[in-house]
Structures are given as C-alpha cells and as structure tokens.
Amino acid sequence: MRRTLLAAALAFGIILPAAAQDAATPPKRKTAQEIVDAAPASAWRDLDPANTLYMELPGGRVIIELAPGFAPEHVANIKTMAKGGFWDGLTIYRVQDNFVVQFGDAEGEEAGKAKPYPAGTKTHLPAEFTRSAKGVRFDKLPDVDGWAPEVGFADGMPAARDPKTGTLWMTHCYGIVGAGRNNAPDSSIAAELYVVIGQAPRALDHQLSLVGRVIKGMELLSVMPRGPAPMGFYEKPGQRAPIISIKLASDVPEVQRTPLQLLRTDSQAFIDATEARRNRVDDFYTQPAGHIDLCNVPLPVRETPKG
Template structure:
C-alpha cells in the first residue's frame, strides 16, 4: 500500500514582543558602560543617560568633564515645550557676567552633526525612511546613513539627548542639554549635535509642567525643576549605581523583535502594517537579574 500522505505542519505562531524579550539569552543583553553613563538626580528620582562618543566624541568628552566636576549640581530644568523637548543647564547661561565657568571643559567645540559611516556596525531596518536613505541602529542608538556620501548620524527620536546651540553650527559646548519628549523632530537631524539617549527615567522629564514662556521656557525661577546632581556613573560607588542592561540591536533576536512590532499579529490587529518607523522601534532595557 502507498504510504499515507502526511499533512504539512502548520506554520509556527509568531512570538509576541514580550515573548521575544522573555526568551532573550544573557548574550542578547549588554551592560551600560559606567564611563559613558550619566545619572541625573532629581527630587523625583534618577534619570539614566547613555552617551554616544562614537558619534560626538568631543561633546561627550566635554560632558563627562562637566559631570565629573559637578557643573550641573544645583542647576535646574529650565524649559519644557509641549510635544518637543525638555532642556536643562545654567539658568544664567545667557548672561555672560553671571554664567558658571566650564572648568576644565572646552569653551569651543566643532559641530558634530554627522560622521563617516565607515567603521560603524550599522544594523539597517527593512523599510524606507522619509528623512534618510537608510535607517537602523548603531550600538542601540537610532541612526541614519547615506551610503553615497559615506555619512551617518543619530536620529532625533523620543528620548534622544542633544546639545543646545545658538545660530552658529559650532556654538554648543554640551553645557545645555535637552531630551526629546514629543513626536520625533527629525528635521533636527544633522542640524544639532546629538550626544546620547535616556535609557531609564524618561517619565520623570516628560511629565513636567510645560513652560509658559517662549519656546516653553519657565518664566519664574520657582517653576524650574531643581537638579540635585548630574554625575558620571563611574564616579558613583558601585553599590549606588543602577544595574541596567539594554537589549543589543545587532542580533537575530532584535530582528525578530523589530518584525513583531512591524507586523503586529496579536488578536487585536486585523491588518499587519508591513512597515515600521525608526523611532517606533522599541529599545528594551532591564535591571540586571540578581541585582
């Protein structure tokens, strides 16, 4: 008798984003480097910022010097503009006579809007982008690339941190920083030096009362949020550090995570989108297990 025909196995059910994260191995995660991690200490708690020296080395060097010397300690958050940014620094920064000295940090830096793409481990997304020929991730940072020009740059996604400047391209020092808290203002890409991203505590900044002055600046000193300190994690005793790991963005598991977000297949979604925007890709973090 002929062998009975076998039914093809049903396709494996796609895993949800949470199932993918739960299945991640220790090698799918990486710990933050204390030498390039900032802790902003507010009355409401800690905000953790990972710096990106591979894109803005001179700005990051200035920022680490400022943090190491306590430049921001006792300063404030001075601006909260709805659907845009929260900004902090010296409230007397515009007053040359009263502004705080930068210490050993440089008073003049080059604009670091982009860099050569050669040498970067660029992990591209599958979909087109309206702002760049290619988009993807470099070491967990959302980034864009122009292969013809050989240039790459960080993208202004939610939670990204940039260095405020005046009209001149080279007028930023890293002393005035902001974080994106609204719809991704990608028009700022390659117009401002982007220095890192918030990996934990963004909610402590995004919920701040909006400023009523021009560009969301607070009109009264009493409206500002005081900053207890901004410190390098490497200057903080190990027992007081935040033991954070972030999901690596250069692995097959991350690709699966992107696809799970790109084509949602849970019961609520009736039609997969087949597309994902760079700034809508999740960048999971977690507390290191056992710590």
C-alpha cells in the first residue's frame, strides 16, 4: 500500500507528509570515519610508552608499536638495543619498490666495521614465527582469507589463526615491522628490521619474526627513493637515509612524547567501522563489495584528547 501511495504521489506531483517520506526513504548509513569520530572514550586505548619506539629521521618521527605478545625475545632485544643507542647514526640502506624498507648496520657483515651491540643484547634468539592461540583474545573477521583459516586481530595487531594447530601469528600487512634473518630460522636478533611499504607479502607470514607495526609516520618511509633492482639495496653509502635515533618512548621526556590512542579492535565502533568499509553505500560505490581483506582494515589512531 505504501509503495502504491508513493508511486501515485510521484506520478501526480503530490507532496507526501513528512512521515510518509521518512518511511519511504531508508536512513542514511554512517561512513567508517563518522563511526570512528563518534566512538566513545571507552573504545580507545592509550599507546604504552614502554612498548613504543620513536624512530627520528631528518623528515620527522616514525612511531612503532611493539608486539611483545608475538615475539617477546625479539622485542626484549629491541628494547635493549634502543636503550643502548644501537641504531643512532645508522641508516635505512634498502628500499625495495612495493615491498620493504630495511634499516640497521649496513656494514654489519664486514669484518672490523660492525657497530658493537649494547651490553645485554642477546646474540642468539629462537625463531618467533607463531605463538600459541590459547587464552589470547582473537577478534575474528567473518571474511574468507586465502592465506589462513581465520584472520582478525590480537593485541591490536593484524593476525591469523589456525584452530587445528592452535597457533596464531601476525600478518605481513602494510606498515608491519619484522626482523630480517638469513636462511636459518633462528638467525635473527632484531638488529636488522624492515617495514612493509607495498602490497601485503602474505607469503612471508609465519616465516619471519614480526615485532610490531608503524602507527604514525609511514609517509616518511613510503616516499623514500627506491634502490636498484632486484632487491633495492642502495649501491652507494651516500644514498642511505640517516637515522638520527631510535628510542623507547618511555625513555623520552613526557613533554616530548606524541600522545596517541588506538581504537580497540574489540570495540563496537571498530566492528561497525569495518562493516561500513566492507559494504560501502555512499554515492560513489554502485555495488557493495560484501568482503574486506584483513590488510585493508585500518587500525584508527588519534591524538589523545586534552583534558
């Protein structure tokens, strides 16, 4: 009956009462950004300074949230090296297009040129490619993934889970930080780190120890000049990008810190914002996708509100 009334009204130019118009027009759905902007304070968590790195480059600050739950021994070594100033004065020496930037001691394999590790640095670590999923909250996405039985978020990090083996691992999404290694699985000590700057290389999942993710400052890394093929290592030392310092935020005076909050992945705001991205209904999109890839789910970050 309502459709008949609406059709007749349109045919004869009749103006329907406001109530009839409202009933005929579906309510406007909020965008993902509108949902995030309206998220209550309880939906946000503070960035922990004890698990945050400040990477100071000539162009600005790159902020990295560490993931001790996934790679505890690698993260402990990173903290030791950061406290000892290991990366201060070293360089970003590899930028491979659509893949990674890599930094550390470019001369580390040359006899007599390697920078000494700070006291307390462990020179052998186990491979930390996966962790036990037991007791870990996993905010699962309903979407099918080609690389793992289940994908979602754990400890605020994009992750995958295999219920059959009871294992959980971080995924190589844009901005993820990993520890470089040689062929031996246990050949990394987290002195050489890389950041994904291209399309997610998910074939590397549970092949390397992933130690965190960049939450602010990716634009400083993604615009760097690419090194030559095939692997992007700069051929001349002068091409390398200098690192002023890498420090734990907890070792930086509070007035010099960047106060940030991250949207909790178990919050209703995060769930709703992800659904809004999965099925976009704004004027540009002609057909909702009905699907979202794990690495296309942004993890919202904001400056901590004052007061």
